[in-house]
Amino acid sequence: MVRDRTRGYLCMVLHGHLPFVRHPEYPNFLEEKWFYEAIVETYIPLLTVFEGLVRDGVDWRLTMSLSPPLLSMFADPLLQERAFAHIDRLVELSEKEVRRTAPHPEFQRTARMYEAKFRHARALFSDQYGRNLANGFRRFQDSGQLEIVTCGATHGFLPLMETRPEAVNAQVQVAVDCHARHLGRAPTGIWLPECGFQPGHDEVLRRHGIRYFFMDAHGILLGSPRPKYGTYAPVFCRSGVAAFGRDLESSKQVWSALEGYPGDFEYRDFYRDIGYDLDEDYVRPYINGDGVRTFTGIKYHRITGDTLDKAPYDPARAREKAAQHAGNFLFNRGKQVEYLAGLMDRKPLIVSPYDAELFGHWWYEGPDWLDMLFRKMHFDQDIVKPVTAREYLAEYPVCQVSTPSMSSWGHKGYNEVWLEGSNDWIYRHLHKAAERMTELAGRPAGAGGPAGRAVRQAARELLLAQSSDWAFIMKTGTHVGYAVNRTVNHLGRFTRIYDEVNRGAVDEGWLALIEARDNVFPEVDVRAWSA
Amino acid sequence: MRMGNVPSGSRKRTKPATSSADIPRRKSPPRVSAAPPASEAKPRVAPRHVNRAVGAVTTTVRRDSPVDLPAARPAPHPLAGELAAGKKAPFPLPPVEAWSLPDSYGDTRIVAMVRDPWWIYAYWEIQPAKIDEVRRKVGDGAWRTVRSVLRVHDVTGVTFDGTNARRFHDITIEGGASAWYVEVGVPGRSWCVEIGILTADGRFFVLARSNVVTTPRDTVSPVIDEEWMVQDEVFQKLAGVAGTLRPGASTNLAELMRKRMIARMSSEGLTSLTSPVRRAAGSKQP
Numbered sequence: 171m172v173r174d175r176t177r178g179y180l181c182m183v184l185h186g187h188l189p190f191v192r193h194p195e196y197p198n199f200l201e202e203k204w205f206y207e208a209i210v211e212t213y214i215p216l217l218t219v220f221e222g223l224v225r226d227g228v229d230w231r232l233t234m235s236l237s238p239p240l241l242s243m244f245a246d247p248l249l250q251e252r253a254f255a256h257i258d259r260l261v262e263l264s265e266k267e268v269r270r271t272a273p274h275p276e277f278q279r280t281a282r283m284y285e286a287k288f289r290h291a292r293a294l295f296s297d298q299y300g301r302n303l304a305n306g307f308r309r310f311q312d313s314g315q316l317e318i319v320t321c322g323a324t325h326g327f328l329p330l331m332e333t334r335p336e337a338v339n340a341q342v343q344v345a346v347d348c349h350a351r352h353l354g355r356a357p358t359g360i361w362l363p364e365c366g367f368q369p370g371h372d373e374v375l376r377r378h379g380i381r382y383f384f385m386d387a388h389g390i391l392l393g394s395p396r397p398k399y400g401t402y403a404p405v406f407c408r409s410g411v412a413a414f415g416r417d418l419e420s421s422k423q424v425w426s427a428l429e430g431y432p433g434d435f436e437y438r439d440f441y442r443d444i445g446y447d448l449d450e451d452y453v454r455p456y457i458n459g460d461g462v463r464t465f466t467g468i469k470y471h472r473i474t475g476d477t478l479d480k481a482p483y484d485p486a487r488a489r490e491k492a493a494q495h496a497g498n499f500l501f502n503r504g505k506q507v508e509y510l511a512g513l514m515d516r517k518p519l520i521v522s523p524y525d526a527e528l529f530g531h532w533w534y535e536g537p538d539w540l541d542m543l544f545r546k547m548h549f550d551q552d553i554v555k556p557v558t559a560r561e562y563l564a565e566y567p568v569c570q571v572s573t574p575s576m577s578s579w580g581h582k583g584y585n586e587v588w589l590e591g592s593n594d595w596i597y598r599h600l601h602k603a604a605e606r607m608t609e610l611a612g613r614p615a616g617a618g619g620p621a622g623r624a625v626r627q628a629a630r631e632l633l634l635a636q637s638s639d640w641a642f643i644m645k646t647g648t649h650v651g652y653a654v655n656r657t658v659n660h661l662g663r664f665t666r667i668y669d670e671v672n673r674g675a676v677d678e679g680w681l682a683l684i685e686a687r688d689n690v691f692p693e694v695d696v697r698a699w700s701a
Numbered sequence: 702m703r704m705g706n707v708p709s710g711s712r713k714r715t716k717p718a719t720s721s722a723d724i725p726r727r728k729s730p731p732r733v734s735a736a737p738p739a740s741e742a743k744p745r746v747a748p749r750h751v752n753r754a755v756g757a758v759t760t761t762v763r764r765d766s767p768v769d770l771p772a773a774r775p776a777p778h779p780l781a782g783e784l785a786a787g788k789k790a791p792f793p794l795p796p797v798e799a800w801s802l803p804d805s806y807g808d809t810r811i812v813a814m815v816r817d818p819w820w821i822y823a824y825w826e827i828q829p830a831k832i833d834e835v836r837r838k839v840g841d842g843a844w845r846t847v848r849s850v851l852r853v854h855d856v857t858g859v860t861f862d863g864t865n866a867r868r869f870h871d872i873t874i875e876g877g878a879s880a881w882y883v884e885v886g887v888p889g890r891s892w893c894v895e896i897g898i899l900t901a902d903g904r905f906f907v908l909a910r911s912n913v914v915t916t917p918r919d920t921v922s923p924v925i926d927e928e929w930m931v932q933d934e935v936f937q938k939l940a941g942v943a944g945t946l947r948p949g950a951s952t953n954l955a956e957l958m959r960k961r962m963i964a965r966m967s968s969e970g971l972t973s974l975t976s977p978v979r980r981a982a983g984s985k986q987p
Contacts, residue, residue, distance in 0.1 A: 333812055333912050391940055394922035398929040400939030418941060513935050570929040576815065576917035584817035584917065594880060597814065598824045602806050662800025 178507025179557040183523035187237035189639035206256040212530035215537040217306040230544040231556035235361035237321035238348040250301040276482040317558040319359035320349040326636035329368040337604035340698035365579035372407035382412040389577030390415030402518040405572040420522040432533035436491040492535040496542035593641035611699035620676040628667040635660035813911040818888030818919040824880040846901040857890040889918035
């Protein structure tokens, strides 16, 4: 009999989300590229890592949130078609690049890497998963290694909806419905949008079958009563829903701009891209289609240092570095759990959450790092074991009851990122629309008739307006016009529907156009707003 | 307590979207896109969230009103012109529509929101009829010297009925603002904000009363559950602040934790869509 030498657990969490961006009214749309890039650089590489782990018999555990907008975009035929065309163009461009770089072996090896990766991506996307990557994630969910949790219906920042509890309810309820529809089972956990927690919202989660959520460290540490294990074990809210706190030490090793792994000089530089470096005529078909230069995803340099004189990227050396960093991360987690185990009367749990797009998109070698981390954890040691939140709760069903503190994982830890000079103007309109939505949801409208359709579309417009992404983009100052537009347009469409329904004069022609454009949540249940 | 003004001037941002100093926070560089008509082409101002009390609209409605009134007619959204002038022909569906948001919904209400342990935010909308009502009570003579104020009540632990606040303070509203940041300064307490008319002789007439909000604590809870006791020393280690306290100084645990946590939150607070990798100094690229 083998003695269990596990001293502690590691719960790796990747938060997968993009705002719902889909513009059938334009053949090319800059902001739609966020989704195509995420597919090629993050989601396909992650699925490829998962396949390799399963193939090689690694016992791994990863928790991912797949936000309802992301799942909806995965499943959308128009975006699937455009994503496929995007990948196809990348294959073509990488083939040209292999020829163009022939005289320069130090660049051609990287061109060959892209060619192989893009071809693989095309096959995986199209042949293996039928162009819907949700099928891929579902496969690993069903085989038990991947725990998929939900998020707000459109990533609405819940603490700033405090005066409209029906809006909070709808963000959770619509998310749970969407998750079940795309992934075949109801979620038991949630990644609160931006980790925004307001005491009392746990009761809403409980109502919809959610048993746990994640939050930032200070939300747990400042909870009351004082949490005995700090962030190294979950607490139960009074509702019985468990709260898991982010570990700051492990976060810092990856996230930190100063000391984090992604800034290593061997890693690929994000900013040098042939979309900017090469002759415009050559790259035009692969950028935005209208001559505006954008990233193509083909980059040939490593970070090199704090210099503009970048050295050629070496994929083999970068991969070696990712392996070293995975080893370093695991070594530190081993030391950490041994230290913590001495302070606790149960096995400590380290929760390490990251944005999914850090892996692959921002940090190109991130998926390799994750791959190595799970392999090393499985083969090289038995001190730290990967676990899901659900498994930890199964081992320790009795936890301290404590009310976590209002918090978020945004800059300064509270609500300021989404409530400041650039974006505070949106809330009076969002709150009013939520109030009106509750009014619409309470009307005895025939569900199948135009009024019923109109009310469901009003729900979609409200949800889309509520994405925290818009407030965030307004604050950060890039793509501001787009974020303002989205907010104003969805609110404008909402208000027109509200007025038309009240007048009993729904313009069905216009409604059909809007239904075709803002087609998220086809089966949205408007009763979510009257709960 | 200090108050945070929300002068309309400071809200107008005219920062050009394309700047060599810009760090791309999103996936695409901050470049102009011709495809979406209202993308980053021009410098622009943020939409107004403050009624234009200073401007002509309000003052022509009632020159002597101390309280900002809703604009008499809806103002076009700042981007409306650009949207209407859509640069691209429609593809399968009509081009972007030119929506605008109303200045008023015809309500008389004030809504409070929490920004962080030390600040709250309130926005409001007051109908002229409500102001007329108060004006009649105040009388024309006294009206000339009234101020419009936000009365910020500390209602921690009480069911507020308008008279039983633990304490309150007033903030004079200037410039026809319809929103304000209030530095309450004390974490872990409950607040209710009234907007009203304060006469020179100290009478206060409420126009609207807000919801109650509770600011989060910024220190470790003093409440210990005896079933889940933990020594201060162990808790410090778990919270990552061990070794920084001198022996016998454990009473400062809360303060130390507060400082450490604020430092961490400010320096490490990372949210989605940001790159963890620094760019090289002087980089010319987007």
